[in-house]
Amino acid sequence: QGLYHQFVERKKSGKKSFAVLIDPDKVDNDKIDQLLALSTEAKVDYFFVGGSLVISSHLDECIQQLKSACDIPVLLFPGSPSQVSKYADALLYLSLISGRNPELLIGQHVISAPFVKKSGLEIMPTGYMVIDGGAPTTVSYISNATPIPADKNEIAMCTAMAGEMLGMKLIYMDAGSGAKRAITETMIEKVSRHIEIPLIIGGGITEPEKAYRNCKAGADVIVVGNAIEKDPALIKEISAAVHSVPVNA
Ligand code: 1GP
Secondary structure, eight states: OOHHHHHHHHHHHTOOEEEEEEOGGGOOHHHHHHHHHHHHHTTOOEEEEOOTTOOTHHHHHHHHHHHHHOOOOEEEOOSSTTOOOTTSSEEEEEEETTSOOHIIIIIHHHHHHHHHHHTTOEEEEEEEEEBOOSSOOHHHHHTTSOOBOTTOHHHHHHHHHHHHHTTOSEEEEEOOTTOSSOOOHHHHHHHHHTOOSOEEEESSOOOHHHHHHHHHHTOSEEEEOHHHHHOTTHHHHHHHHHHTSOTTO
């Protein structure tokens, strides 16, 4: 039984998950050790590893270091097709369905398909939706695609529905790393009510209370990167908040 099965089971039972995002370019070995210790203690559910500008040589090492020291599953969250490592447990196979850049919808997938298949990784087809986070983020710039405006809940809803009907197994809504404004609960609620597949939410989340409210609004997985890099103690607080959401929420 793969990791995706676990995502679905957790959603069915109403259990919320917390994922710590690690950008291999921003962490050295000591920092990884620190994040590892804090994440294990806080019962973090997943590590997401990747970033828009990752230089892949350090990617393997970073994942090996994580895998050697704990049982927390590592999912690749690639910013480019070169960010594939056989040491991870699964790959979020992202298609940027909020944008109209054919390269990120299908082009890069075609080029990297044999390589991805050969990796032996569990592949999770993910409808990736970038939502305007109040200021240009790296992802909005690099993707060369317009994010969904933060208040266009219907567009987000229809995009997620289309993604699900096209066969995506996950929807990941992202305001972009370090976003000024995180995705609103109204949008999360609207989207989550119209899809059956698990919903991942990230970008600009800096407080446990916001993580909690996002889960109540229908998020299944909360991803935090930036805020944790600045204050690793937040791992414990956000994990506790996410895991304290009543299972029938
Ligand atoms: C970015 O969703 C992730 O792609 C996490 O964002 O770094 O702002 O937490 P932050």
